[in-house]
Amino acid sequence: MEKDSSPPRRLYSILIPTYNERLNIALLCYLLFKTLNDLDVDFEVIIVDDASPDGTQDVIKQLQQIYGDHKILLRPRAAKLGLGTAYVHGLQHAAGDYIFIMDADLSHHPKYIPSFIRKQLDTNADIVTGTRYLKGGGVHGWDLRRKLTSRGANVLAHTLLWPHVSDLTGSFRLYRKPVLEELVKSCVSKGYVFQMEMIVRATRKGYYIAEVPISFVDRVYGTSKLGGAEIVQYLKGLFLLFFTT
Amino acid sequence: MKQVFKFGAVVGTLVALWIGLLLSPDLPQSFSLILPFLPVYALVALGCYGLGMVGYGLMVFPTCPHESILLQKDIDEAKAFLKEKGVDVAYQ
Known part of the structure; x- marks a missing residue:
């Protein structure tokens, strides 16, 4: 039969760290299952919740009843422990050979997942990263100050680091599991810088990185912040990468 | 090679070229007059490039x-x- 000659099916693990995202995670799960059930791929959703006080975990348990607790895995942690370790924690429970990472706040839409998968199959890339700054991508919901900061940060990073990737701080990505495991161990930064550190270290290690355009709609529910402290953190991270990679 | 060394290599090459020019005789006088100020020109040009890229990036955001x-x-x-x-x- 045709089915027997086809290669073994791949399992995609979708890793989502959350903190106070009770509404967004429910909406996101609906959109994930809607997209991926149409696509006919095997997948699991792994949610790492850092003890959200708003009842995020209760909502996730309700979602498990709808979609099945073999499809949605809740792997909580006892306290807010940071992004890098959330990925390490989630990876320990991931059965897939390919790992998606995305934000829970709906700024990353699951409808782009098929184009990540297709790109990876076409190019056999180690990492497929979503970019907002190539043709077909875009950002919605940023004011002039936010755009200016973003462009300034980007020009600075490209001048100093020569990274060959157009969108350094994007966090909608598809990794081969061993690649993500290796990278996450060598990254020390927090916040925005973490995603940049991951992709810069990946280019230095010679991994093949492909890009797909995505649109980014700034969060509808809740607040995203970018203040002086974040900018200082970014600059520190930039110089760290300049001297250590 | 660490990024800082790659970056340093580019800057070092440019500085070496500049010193080479400073030491070479028989340059046209018009050129040897501006020669000592070339690094300043280079810095200003780099700054303009950066600002230009930010402005362009904003324009086509x-x-x-x-x-x-x-x-x-x-x-x-x-x-x-x-x-x-x-x-x-x-x-x-």
């Missing part, structure tokens, strides 16, 4: 207002489904 409308539709659809299943989707 890709936006996607229609995506926000599409997302809102998806959110409404998701809310209707989740409400029917008894998931609490109130936002406080």
Whole structure:
């Protein structure tokens, strides 16, 4: 039969760290299952919740009843422990050979997942990263100050680091599991810088990185912040990468 | 090679070229007059390039207002489904 000659099916693990995202995670799960059930791929959703006080975990348990607790895995942690370790924690429970990472706040839409998968199959890339700054991508919901900061940060990073990737701080990505495991161990930064550190270290290690355009709609529910402290953190991270990679 | 050394190599090459020019005799006088100020020109040019790139980036900044409308539709659809299943989707 045709089915027997086809290669073994791949399992995609979708890793989502959350903190106070009770509404967004429910909406996101609906959109994930809607997209991926149409696509006919095997997948699991792994949610790492850092003890959200708003009842995020209760909502996730309700979602498990709808979609099945073999499809949605809740792997909580006892306290807010940071992004890098959330990925390490989630990876320990991931059965897939390919790992998606995305934000829970709906700024990353699951409808782009098929184009990540297709790109990876076409190019056999180690990492497929979503970019907002190539043709077909875009950002919605940023004011002039936010755009200016973003462009300034980007020009600075490209001048100093020569990274060959157009969108350094994007966090909608598809990794081969061993690649993500290796990278996450060598990254020390927090916040925005973490995603940049991951992709810069990946280019230095010679991994093949492909890009797909995505649109980014700034969060509808809740607040995203970018203040002086974040900018200082970014600059520190930039110089760290300049001297250590 | 660490990025700082790659970067340093480029800067070092440029400085070496400049010193080479400074030491070479028989340059036209018009050129040897501006020669000592070339690094300043280079810095200013780099700054202008940076500002220009930021300005250009802002000018062509890709936006996607229609995506926000599409997302809102998806959110409404998701809310209707989740409400029917008894998931609490109130936002406080």
